[in-house]
Amino acid sequence: MKLLKIYINSFRGLSSESWMLALVMLINRSGSMVLPFLGVYMTDHLKFDIKSAGIVLSFFGIGSVVGSWVGGMITDKIGEFRVQSISLFLSVPMFCLIPLFHTEAGLATIIFIQSSISEAFRPANSVAVSKYAKPGNITRAFSLNRMAVNLGFSVGPALGGILAAISYDFLFYSNAAGALLAGLTYVFFFRNRSYRNKEKPDRAISDTSVSPYKDSRFILFAAACFFFSVCFFQILNTLTIFYKQEARLSAEKIGYILGFSGVIVVVMEMIMVQIAERYLKLKTTMLLGTLFCAVSFGMLAAGTSLWILVVSISILSLGEIWALPFMATITSLRSGTHNKGAYMGLLGIAFSLSFIITPSLGTFVAERFGFTFLWLATGIILGMTAVAFYYIVPWMIGNKKESH
Structure with a gap:
């Protein structure tokens, strides 16, 4: 209740x-x-x-x-x-x-x-x-x-x-x-709506006219988002191949697992975001969310039993909740009044590039070195990315919770 x-x-x-x-x-x-x-x-x-x-x-x-x-x-x-x-x-x-x-x-x-x-x-x-x-x-x-x-x-x-x-x-x-x-x-x-969030320029965070492509701090953050998305979005391709070939799951069971992930996100996201906003700083939220994802993929190297797969996708869903929406928040806080679209566009490019690279890279590594190596490497890269977020975020926007 x-x-x-x-x-x-x-x-x-x-x-x-x-x-x-x-x-x-x-x-x-x-x-x-x-x-x-x-x-x-x-x-x-x-x-x-x-x-x-x-x-x-x-x-x-x-x-x-x-x-x-x-x-x-x-x-x-x-x-x-x-x-x-x-x-x-x-x-x-x-x-x-x-x-x-x-x-x-x-x-x-x-x-x-x-x-x-x-x-x-x-x-x-x-x-x-x-x-x-x-x-x-x-x-x-x-x-x-x-x-x-x-x-x-x-x-x-x-x-x-x-x-x-x-x-x-x-x-x-x-x-x-x-x-x-x-x-x-x-x-x-x-068509006739007025903005509710008319923010004032915060020179301590970002020059309101600077291009994100000249903002070295934000470029580092976008690079970290790129590495995160290359690892995370294996859920759309390499992970399902693993379920099929290694875990021997039917298409129906794969659908159930992915559907279960969606249910977790829909049910838990608003609650977990509220908890993070109330008790955690942005750098801590990004650290924990990315580490959850690292643990999730790393677990897959331990075996293919159904309980491992279910626990793994559950942890991945929770990590997603504490990582993806806060990337947009951090981008909004870093940007100024008149360059918000350009900043959001660069963040979008970081994700779009991963859609090009992830399918071929993930399948190549899996075929060449095996899925165990792929999942361990994914976990290590995400762990390093989590640490990067922890130091980059306060460097960009200060050591704070969501605020203006």
Whole structure:
């Protein structure tokens, strides 16, 4: 009962704009059913070989990098409202055009363009979350958005599997419908809204006009985020291969484990974020969250029994909660009034680069040296990254909790 009370209290104080941004994200991500099935679409429907499918998928990652960079840059020039609106509405025809391309070069091109447009939404959305959140509630506002993302990604692939069984074209048209509905919802609610979090420049933290690409301290932080994401996002590829090949789990059991992870994040994130905000400094939160992830991956070197896999994914989920949303908070605190989009864009690039590197790097290490070596190396790298966060964060924003 007490835990339920804490859970309910964790949502109090969030602005109506924060809730609506989360709703827009939920609608948009519920329609995001193309990516999990894109590889299957190419190999099964278009008869691409695995190498060709991999090349096309890499263009999605490249487009993500370009979209994060451009989206962050133009957000500071024209505002996050226009960038999010343009990104959502332009995504509609892009998704509809994908089924018209059947060659490797054509599909790679349209996927690159679509990814660049859709990923420009992310830094603009992060800026909106930080500006519409009530002062002192930024991390919880980001956590609410992440909850919407997790719920959306739970619904999207399930719907995608049903639609793919009927026709792959439905996947792309449903994605277009999701983007259109999200765009209409966003424009209707936010077209005349005023910011709640009108922060004052803090010269002790950052010059409000400096470029993040010239901010050596933030570049170090973004590099640490990159190493974290390269390790963590093995959950999307290498980890599932490990479950299949080494643990001999069926696709159904793999789905249950990943679904269990999503449930932990949805149920526990707001509670754990509230605890961290109340009792821990940002450097400590990042240290503990990253160390949890290190322990989770390191455990996998001990064996493949089901209890190890379940405990490992549980610890990984808790580590994710105390790492990912606070990265956005720290970025918001480091940035100034007029360069927040550029800072969020550089953070997005750090994650997008990992989407390009992680699949090939993880599978290469696993094939060459074995999964045991991969998981031990992942744990060591995350442990080093945790220490880096502990020293970099106070160097950037001071030795503090979330504050302004």
